[in-house]
Amino acid sequence: MSVTHPLLKILKANILELYTEERVIHDYNLNLAPFCRRLEDIFTLGLKNGNNWFGKPSYWAWINKLPQQRNPSFDHTVHFVKDCLKTSTVDGKGRLFLRAALVKKNLDIVIALVKENPVLLETWYERDSIIGNEILSEIFISLLEQVKTITFSLNLKNASYLDVTWDIPVYKDYEFVPCEALGIHFIEVEGHMIVLSVDKGSVAAEDGKVQPGDVLDEMFGESLKDVKRGRVQELFQHYKGIPVYVSIIKAREYSGNIYRPLRTALHELSIDPLKHQDEENSEETNGIDCVKPPHTILEEEETEMTPVHGPDGSASYKVTYIGEYSLGSDGRVERIEDGVLKVLQSNNRKNLSVMIYLSETGIKVRSLSGDEEILNHSYTEVSACGRRTDYLQHFSYIAGETSCNLSKDFVCHVFHASSQELTKVILCAIANIQCCCRLQLFAILRLENVPGGQHT
Template sequence: MAEMQFTPQMLLEKITWPVEDSDDEDFDLDTTCRITGFLRMFIETGTLAQLLTFWVGWEMLPPELRVEISGGTLPTSSTCFETLKLPAHFKLYMDFEKALVAAIKNVNPHLSSCCELLELILRKGLQQPVLGLVHRDYWQCFEQLLQHDNCGRLSAVSLAVEQTLACRKLLSAQGRGRYLLRLALRRRVLEGVIKHLLHTPKVLEWYNPAISLLMNEEFVEPFMSLLMVLSEMDFKLDMENCSFLDESWLLPVCDMYEAVPCRELGMVLRYLSGRVFVLKLLPGSQAQVDKCVHPGDIIDEINGISLRNACNGQAGVVISRLKGRPLSLRMLRWCVQEGGVYRPIIKLLRALREENPSLQLGPSPSSQQPTNQGQRPTPSQIVYIVQFLGKTNIGMNGGKEVLQHGIPLVLQQNQPSKQVHLDLKETHLICTEKSNMTELFQHHYPEISCVGRFGQPDYTVFAFCVADSPETTQSTGFCCVVLRASTVKECEEIVNRIATGFKHTEWFV
């Protein structure tokens, strides 16, 4: 109510703008024009609260200032060359300044509002074809630029349009237009794209000059000022997370799940409206052990192969083609970072629940313990300090029975021992010398034929067998690698972890 009494026009009039011939050393005409244009965008369309929400976030303002603004009291304001310190008593000025220069990512709460505003301007006054056979959107305008703009400087626009056309996750003109806008923001070329649009009459004639902002000189100038501001901002957007742009500017939480080669991942899938949903995880399966996939999540792509608009069984076909290779799955989460359901899939989740009343959605990010990005509390994060005792060729048999004579053979050779780091990662193990961090060997779990402990003298010695020259086509037999742990418990733990890694990576041949 009272909020509507305080408008950007009032703020604009209250600002003390410096004059060009002033003696002020901080005067910057370019900055002045940009801020002026930016503010004028909101003069007829919103309140100061909307301006602040778009620019820095209403929630960033101190509570007492929000009360003052809502009460209709006009705060004092500074000059524009001080980066427009909106009210002089704006206590979070440092946060405000950081918000202007910080990288903008998919999770930025104001990103969708910014994109919606740009989309609204580009659609304003866009006329539909007379016959109405095809719905015209601003995407078609960008496409037509390649045919009708004769300036010869369309390289950035052409590349953006070509990349958009090549994206298989987009099914509609709306999705492609939104993808191109995000791409232009990321590459800082949106201002150039709109300039090309403004000097291409064949495309501009699609707009109604009476209501289009692009055809109105009074509005074009502040709009271009806004684009100039946006071109200086750092948009670090994940362009692969685009499968929902056909439906919404709101994008889901997107995570990568790296799975080792295995017999089966153990996920029950349901294909619904072109999406591949995870219904449940099989007990003891690779997916359940890794704890990176949850019921309700969507498989967006596998090893770069998009599953957007997938038909029944398509995910299984893709995985079967990749048999024996590590899998990289792009997962779209059913919930947002704050813990609520991702709105564009609410109806789909409701349909899944009607079909499967027992469906239990996985935990939301807010209900889990925070971990470092890209890390999971799995055996892949364990590094042991052990003694490397040596290795030797044991012939063409790599079965577990050879360990009983392979280990004594290495011990009898009295090779110089080295203190090493044994890093048991998710898909492979790496051994590096502790003194100089030189890598001694690296083996993927499928290369390991067996692993076990030596029964004497103190149960701290263990070994595993690998192909002696896995990089060559001609086999030279197997090699027995022998190491010593610091304790019996640690030795048993290492053997179990290697065995677990091998179990999850073995394939039937």
């Protein structure tokens, strides 16, 4: 009879889910947190107190006791976690270690080292655990060997909330010009520097980089976790006259929702990042403009215009149609975020190889296998197009059952392209053609409202 364990089966499924995405896994990958939680479950299963009878059982405690100078990569990982000032609990240290070991591709070494030390293994694990069982631990190692074929590009600086959660916030590094003041007002809450307000017209307010509810995590490379408020001003004065380097934990997640560990504190401070974003959007011009929508330009530093067609002048592109999500009567561009997410999380993905055709009048999508027409929308039915910042090879457009101003049933259609560059080209093509169509319609309406005016 084969020996197995439910957690190992789930872990294997988690690994397969990672393989369905791009081979480089970033912090914003939706499958990362479930995978890491499963690793933690396995490391915690059957864990004893070891020699620490009064402390909480912790896998970091025994990892920290493994013999050093056996593997340089493992030693470096352990020292990195020990020296990190952003994690203070055994849970946080353990989670940071798992993330660092995934990046360094040495997680299998940890299990091999503890198996070589029977006394340590028996001290910390029950025999019916996965790590304490000879056969199950070998299966676990074989799965970790598969994990090593995946590249994890994780921001290990982003560790200030690992003490309380596996959910990783959006993390931004900014370089501001030398200045007398950044224009940021903040308060210390449970060891975190939360931004209360940002002065309009200040350096920090440029392009909305820093917003109320964000957390100051680092300044000039120094952690601000659990430091006194005065330390921020000391650093600013010490490095006065040079560019200001600041690392920010954003109040909003990749999905657009408020980051969960911040919700209680922001509520008590009467800070609503969602309302603040809506107020910023309302200040933008409502005029018709042929500049590409913000959702089609995702890199903050990007300034070059992207061509609307491929290098061969073609307006047809081979992509994968992932699926659709009904948005009801709301066809705003903001719905791109949750529309894409809902489709990617769905168990009913279509995953069809298709050609998307962009004509002067609309968008057509045909199946590559049977040349069947799957979608056909005129630009007057398309309300928005764009992509999420965490899935750059996925793009989508929102279309109604009739012209946008009359439609009551909008649907978000999601696609996957072979590269980020191709996604950008397609989105810019849709945005520019759609924009020109709207300008022509606007010109017709203006002409028809002029006495004696006519259109040919």
